[in-house]
Amino acid sequence: MSGPRIGILALQGDVREHSRALTLAGAQPVEVRRAAELDEVDGLVLPGGESTTIGRLLRVFALLEPLRERAAAGLPMFGSCAGMILLARDVVDGRPDQPLVGGLDMVVRRNAFGRQVDSFEVDLDVVGVPGPPVHAVFIRAPWVEKAGDGVEVLARVAEAPVAVRQGSLLATAFHPELTGDFRVHRLFVDIVRSSGSGR
Amino acid sequence: MSEAQSAPSSGPAADSTRPGDPAARHAGTARVKRGMAEMLKGGVIMDVVTAEQARIAEDAGAVAVMALERVPADIRAQGGVARMSDPDMISEIVAAVSIPVMAKARIGHFVEAQVLQALGVDYVDESEVLTPADPHHHIDKWKFTVPFVCGATNLGEALRRLAEGAAMIRSKGEAGTGEVSNAVVHMRTIRAEIARLAALPAEELYAAAKELRAPVELVTEVARLGRLPVVLFTAGGIATPADAALMMQLGADGVFVGSGIFKSGDPARRARAIVEATTMFNDPDVLVKVSRGLGEAMVGINVSELPAAARYADRGW
Numbered sequence A: 001m002s003g004p005r006i007g008i009l010a011l012q013g014d015v016r017e018h019s020r021a022l023t024l025a026g027a028q029p030v031e032v033r034r035a036a037e038l039d040e041v042d043g044l045v046l047p048g049g050e051s052t053t054i055g056r057l058l059r060v061f062a063l064l065e066p067l068r069e070r071a072a073a074g075l076p077m078f079g080s081c082a083g084m085i086l087l088a089r090d091v092v093d094g095r096p097d098q099p100l101v102g103g104l105d106m107v108v109r110r111n112a113f114g115r116q117v118d119s120f121e122v123d124l125d126v127v128g129v130p131g132p133p134v135h136a137v138f139i140r141a142p143w144v145e146k147a148g149d150g151v152e153v154l155a156r157v158a159e160a161p162v163a164v165r166q167g168s169l170l171a172t173a174f175h176p177e178l179t180g181d182f183r184v185h186r187l188f189v190d191i192v193r194s195s196g197s198g199r
Numbered sequence B: 001m002s003e004a005q006s007a008p009s010s011g012p013a014a015d016s017t018r019p020g021d022p023a024a025r026h027a028g029t030a031r032v033k034r035g036m037a038e039m040l041k042g043g044v045i046m047d048v049v050t051a052e053q054a055r056i057a058e059d060a061g062a063v064a065v066m067a068l069e070r071v072p073a074d075i076r077a078q079g080g081v082a083r084m085s086d087p088d089m090i091s092e093i094v095a096a097v098s099i100p101v102m103a104k105a106r107i108g109h110f111v112e113a114q115v116l117q118a119l120g121v122d123y124v125d126e127s128e129v130l131t132p133a134d135p136h137h138h139i140d141k142w143k144f145t146v147p148f149v150c151g152a153t154n155l156g157e158a159l160r161r162l163a164e165g166a167a168m169i170r171s172k173g174e175a176g177t178g179e180v181s182n183a184v185v186h187m188r189t190i191r192a193e194i195a196r197l198a199a200l201p202a203e204e205l206y207a208a209a210k211e212l213r214a215p216v217e218l219v220t221e222v223a224r225l226g227r228l229p230v231v232l233f234t235a236g237g238i239a240t241p242a243d244a245a246l247m248m249q250l251g252a253d254g255v256f257v258g259s260g261i262f263k264s265g266d267p268a269r270r271a272r273a274i275v276e277a278t279t280m281f282n283d284p285d286v287l288v289k290v291s292r293g294l295g296e297a298m299v300g301i302n303v304s305e306l307p308a309a310a311r312y313a314d315r316g317w
Helices: A015-024 A035-040 A051-060 A064-073 A082-087 A183-195 B030-038 B051-060 B072-078 B087-096 B110-119 B155-163 B181-199 B202-212 B216-225 B241-249 B267-279 B284-291
Strands: A005-009 A028-032 A043-046 A077-080 A088-092 A104-109 A120-124 A134-138 A143-147 A152-157 A160-166 A169-172 B044-048 B064-067 B101-106 B123-127 B148-152 B168-171 B231-233 B255-257
Touching: A005 A015, A005 A035, A005 A183, A015 A028, A015 A183, A028 A035, A035 A064, A043 A082, A043 A183, A051 A064, A051 A082, A051 B267, A077 A082, A077 A183, A082 A088, A082 A104, A082 A169, A104 A160, A104 A169, A120 A152, A120 B030, A134 A152, A134 B030, A143 A152, A169 A183, B030 B231, B044 B051, B044 B267, B051 B064, B051 B087, B051 B267, B064 B087, B087 B101, B087 B110, B101 B110, B110 B123, B148 B155, B155 B168, B155 B181, B155 B202, B155 B216, B168 B181, B181 B202, B181 B216, B181 B241, B202 B216, B241 B255, B241 B267, B241 B284, B255 B267, B267 B284
Parallel strands: A005 A028, A005 A043, A043 A077, A077 A169, A088 A104, B044 B064, B044 B255, B064 B101, B101 B123, B123 B148, B148 B168, B168 B231
Antiparallel strands: A104 A143, A120 A134, A143 A160, A152 A160, A160 A169
16 A cells, blocks of 8 residues: 655755654655655645744745745645744744745744743643644744634644644644654644645 | 654653643653754754854854854964853854854863853753863763753764763864864764664674773664664864765764854855755755855865864864
8 A cells, every 4th residue: 555645845854753754654755855846745744943944945945936836725734843833924033034835824933932941842632633642842842823713723832822724734833753653644644635636 | 663762751750730731841851852953954053153143154044053252263273271152142142043052061061061051052062172171071961951962983982972961963073174084084983883783683782882882772772773863963174065065975964064154255155055055965966056156265274284182073082
């Protein structure tokens, strides 16, 4: 059996961890660095990393507009941490000129929980993920400051949304790719399967 | 099975608090320390000595900056004791950029590390570039919430640093020379020693641990994973986009550039070029493009002409 082909934006960040989690969740991961490679995938992961770095490289390597078009056209995307920031409509406490892909009707706050010494792990209930709580790893993580009516909040920490979904776009402030628990990735693979579009 | 699962966790056991409750949060665990370094992969960390340089680095796409008082080339040129930077300077850099800020403490100087942690830096580099404070003991890094990166010239040294609690390793290279050969040797050595371990039968790992002077648990873990259980960056002599791509092709997870950027003719342009070369390290067309018109590289020093006392890589054990 062959699962859906899911791209991982491989400009910078924890690509290897997402690749492993996608494999465990039944998908075929492929690295994406060029616009043409977007035509070959059924969904796309925007990994953890530095959102300013990835945003600048998206512009340099002419991926920003193609990604915006794909997100608007319904290609399923999942962003963790920096990936969540890239999927936001706007960002606060970021760089004013920071390039964003957008697609999710939300404003996120960068480094919302503080600096690295404030990074933490915690158990979270996540809507759409059956079974025990998800062990969530937050690293200099953002949160959702403001979410539009069409955005479903899947999990919160101290009232702030940290996992959201709008249509076929999924985003988490934490890093499900770091724990070996691939249930959030399975949720995304299910979104990709049921969207049946993409190419 | 992820390496993160096998990492020791220092937080208290989960209690009966409801999920997401702040009281149930665990900070400073091995997983968040090592995980932070995972997020830097494929990126460039740049030495900066002013807030203005930090902004140039961030604009160029650096994943983090290393705040220090003098870049290694100036430490070499000016001599004297090299110490942790002025807290005011570090605070200015922290305030100037949105990306993570690292800072250097002297080998064994745990109070400098305490100061850096209290300042809110995101990573401490226990660095051979500064004058060592203790000829025998490195910092006990398990005692800190802030994560540490340490230099290594070979696998045994890398594993000894991990045993002390380092959450990220970099090759030492020979900082401040602009000469990449030592970084190449250290990276090849570490990779070759890992490959050898991975090929050994299990019963020979005990003697391998003795030879490496490293804990057998870590030796066994490396043999099983076929790599370090933490991120492995390169440092020490990277001065050009081609140097950065060379180190990435040799298996580095990312690149530290010290003197190579702000001791060159056009720092902003060189910084951008090294970032792009690190991302597209396998694409010669991109490497050609970014290598053009960079202006003067930093003036180099041949490592073979350095007297033994001037070699930073020999500091630490």
